[in-house]
Each structure stands twice: as structure tokens, then as C-alpha cells.
Amino acid sequence: MGLKEKTSDLKVRMRNALKGGGDKAIEKQKAVGKLTARERILALLDPKSFHEYDLFVEHAAKDFDMDKKYLPGDGVLTGTGTLSGHPVCIYAQDFTVAGGSLGWMHAKKITKIMDHALKLKVPLIGINDSGGARIQEGVNSLAGYGEIFFRNTLASGVIPQISVILGPCAGGAVYSPALTDFVFVVDKISKMFITGPEVIKSVLGEEISMEALGGARVHCETTGNAHFYAESEEQCFSQIKKLASFIPWNNTRKAERFPKKSPKTRQYKIDNIISEDPKEPYDVRDIIKSLTDDSDFLEIMEMFAQNMVIGFGRMNGETVGFVANQPMVLAGVLDVDSSDKAARFIRYCDAFNIPLITLVDLPGYLPGVDQEHAGVIRHGAKVLYAYSEATVPKITLIMRKAYGGGYIAMCSHHLRADFVFAWPTAEIAVMGPEGAANIIFRKEIAHAKDPDKVRQEKVEEYKEKFANPYVAAAYGYIDAVIEPNETRKILIHALEISAEKDVRMPTKKHGIPPF
């Protein structure tokens, strides 16, 4: 064969491999509203940027007549490309080939592209659509999962890792997404669980649908396993692109700077958002939007633990991670779920050189036996740990209430915030005026002729003296009490002045956070 023949032979081989599981299997994939693995990669990456590798990899299984079977690409596509101009490594499991099941060579393709991503220091995107372990390959498929989990852990905090669940992801397979930074799910398509409905039914006699057990909504609202919810695969891909624009390629870089833009002040004006009564709620996301460029805010885990809001925005073109109490939900309290949510995000921002802005308005921790027994002590401690450990610029704004342990936890100076600002409406106190008056003046109230009247007087007295930012400011715990309408200007200055911040932590192998 000459060059010409050999080239056409290559083309034939490629054509065969590119067919994946064949027309029938592709038809089935489409019938349930899913794109094929290749279509997904092409839809997500920049046009013509995808370069595929290991197209000719074949499985190595011998048992159960597997040696007679040809599985194109062994059920997974791997390659490199660009996402909004940034280089990425990517893999996508191909459900049309043996149900995307994970055998040894399938796993080897994935771990090879993961090794690439870690060496080249570029983000890794994994598209999951797999029935699970390839049972015929036995322990080798377990080995494959283990090799993937190990690399997820090595890469954690070095390169961004994004998991996209576009089909079933069951059993051990779910632990790869769980180890990555951001998990994207799509309504009716994503399914994640350790044990499926059938096992649950046979062992426990409990009947539950796949959707109710581990569908997209469940993981966004209830478990907190997923970070982004989409109605369709297309919407999911645009969410990924948006997220990618906010984060750096790796932990030695900063996120890309964008042109500066002003917030939409007509829509989001602090004076109109916040009520003076500290008991009246408002949507803290409106405050964030009053501060960010173009009033753009990418919220993460929008449906989970809504009493805490986290996400990315830009200020003067620079990516900032926002952590904010949400007075509109559960009065913005810290609890098991909201602590967990905030702590992980803080660590993410710290790992990837993203400055943190903390917006504080909370009455403290959520009271209740369920919270205590669910371990609010150790979960709440995660927030303290994450803030204390973070060395990126940390800027805090106390808007209204900062009571008790909540004040300390929400990036106070004591946890080494670089700047703590407060609005004149801020109340930094050991607890709310009512509770404090009831304790401090218990005797006076109890012995009074009109206890209610005395209580009210004492509450007012306490409010007057302590429910303000000036007591804390007098000790230097607040750097400046600022006018609300000056906030953006002041925060931007604080960010700019902190750009070269350099803090070294004591030498250690790693800390032992309470997880």
C-alpha cells in the first residue's frame, strides 16, 4: 500500500470508529432527548477546536465472549480543545457503546487525559453518561474507578475540574463527580445514586422512582451534590461556558480580566433594597447585583441551603467570590447545610486565587435539636476553618445584623479579614437586643410591676447602646463605617490595594479541617 491507500485505509478505520454504538443505539439515545457523546463535545467546545485521541483504543476483556466484541473507542471519547478560547482537556462517555460501561481500557483513556490535564495545567471537563462498571471486566473495572478517583484528588485545587452528568451515573461512578469542583445536572436526564431503586425495593421494600431518588432536582435541592441545574443540555453547556469565564485555568493563574462595567444602578439601588428594620427581609442577591459589573452574578447551588448565597461576579473586571447571608430565607442563619455550602466555596476561591467578599446579615445559628444532632458544631466549624485558612484577599461588609458566633464566622477580623466595612445600619453584638435584654436584665424584668414595659425599655436601652457598628469600631474590629452608596467604590479600592497580598501559613503537610 502506498501513501494514498494507507490514508484511505485510515479514513475507513476512522469512519468505523466514529460510528460509536451504531445507528440503532444512537436513535435510542436521541429518543430520550439526549445528544451523543460527540455532539456534546462539539456543542460545548469552540467550533473546530476538538482534537480527539485514543480513537482506536479497544477493550482488553477476554471473559464471557467479550473477546469477540468490538466496542468503538471502548465507550468513551477523550481529547483537547478550547472553551471560550481557553484550553481544556475533556472526556465524554458514550452511552451508545455498551451503555458507556467502564472497563479497564475505557478507564485508561480517561486517566490518560486526566494526567494530561494535570501536567498541562488546564481544566478538565468530564461528561458522564454510563451504566456503571462493566461487569464482564470484574475487578479491572473497579481498578479503573479507583485510578480515576485518585487523579481527581491529585488534581483537586490545581486545575478546575468540572463534571457534567448527562445520563445515569450510578454506584461507585458517582464519586468522581463528587470529588470534582462543580457538578452540572440536567432535568430528566441526570441520575445519580449509590444504590438504585431496584436494590432499594428488594432490600427495603421502599418504592421510589429514579427521578425522585437521584434526579437533577434532588441533587440541587436536597443533597447538595450538584451545583448547576439546567432544563436542557444546551442550557447546561452555556452555564459551563459562563462558569469557565469566571475561573482561572489553574492555581498559578488569576481569572481572566474583563473590561470594566458599571452596575445597573437604576434596577439595583441599595437604598431601595434594604429595609431599616433588621427584622425585615430583602434579597441579598440584589445587593450583590448592585455591586458587580453589569449587575452580573453567577449563583452557585442556587436551590440548596438558600439561606446562604454563593457565586461569582466581577468588580472592575476582576472575578470575585461572593459569600452572603440571605435574610429572605431562614433569616439568613448559619446551619449545617449553609455552613457546608459556604466552606467549600471559600476553599475553592482560595485555591484558585479568587478574592472573597463576604456580605453579613445574620441573627446567628439556627436553633433546634435536629441541627445540634446533625452536627452543626462540626459543620459550622468548617466555615471558621475555611475563612481562617484562606489567604486570598478577604473583604467583609456588615450590612445589618452580625450577632454572636455568626459575627465571628462570617469573615471577621479575628479570622483575618483584610478589611471589614460596616454600614451605619450594622449591629455587631453578642446577640439580638431582645435576647440580650432578657438575660442581662432578667432580675429587673422579673421584679418589675410591669415586666413587659420594663423589658421593652431595656431592649430599647440595649439597642441604643449596642445595636450599632460603633462599639466594634471603637475596638478597631471594623475598619470603616461607610455610606451604603459608596460601597462599590470602597470595595473596589480594597480589592485593588490587596492585589499583591502575600500571607504565608505555617509549614504543614495539610491541615485537618472538620470534614
Add this chain to the structure above:
Amino acid sequence: MEILKVDDVAYSTRLTKKFREREKYKPKDPKKIVAFIPGTIAEIYVKKGSKVSYNDKMLGLEAMKMINEVLAPFDAVVKKIYVKKGDIVTKNQLLLELE
């Protein structure tokens, strides 16, 4: 808007589904023996009225491919048995009562 009370202060806010559906705390009754794991009743070693001593085997609860023995937490008499051999039980389901 709903109300959430923290430290004697009532805040108007929105409560979450998880918060509304949280389980109210009920003190455990040591005389009521419940399944600590979902499974199948493999063996019943006692009868109504049986005298049991601390650590005596009362039930065999098969779960996760193992037979777990349900032991008497103290010396007592079996007041009532709520399950029979072969029953599938869920976690925290009442199995038997002591007195």
C-alpha cells in the same frame, strides 16, 4: 412571609421545605426496640412473656448479607412482639416492646 425565631427575636423570612419537614425530637423509649438498620427478620428467639437478661439474643435481623443480633438492653420481660419471621422492616420500625 413566615416567621423564624432566633434568640427571642421573630424574623419575617421564608422557611425552607427541609426546615418545615424536619423531624421533631422525641426522646427514645428504651423499652421499645426498633430496627437499627433496614432488613429482614431472620429469627425470633423470644416469645411474648419471655424473661430476658441483659445481652440475651431476642431477634436475628438480616441486613447487608449479615445476620445482626438484636440483644436485650437490660433485664426485662417481653411485652409484645410486632414482627414475624420473614418480615421486611424499615429503619426505626418498632420490633418488640419490653417491660
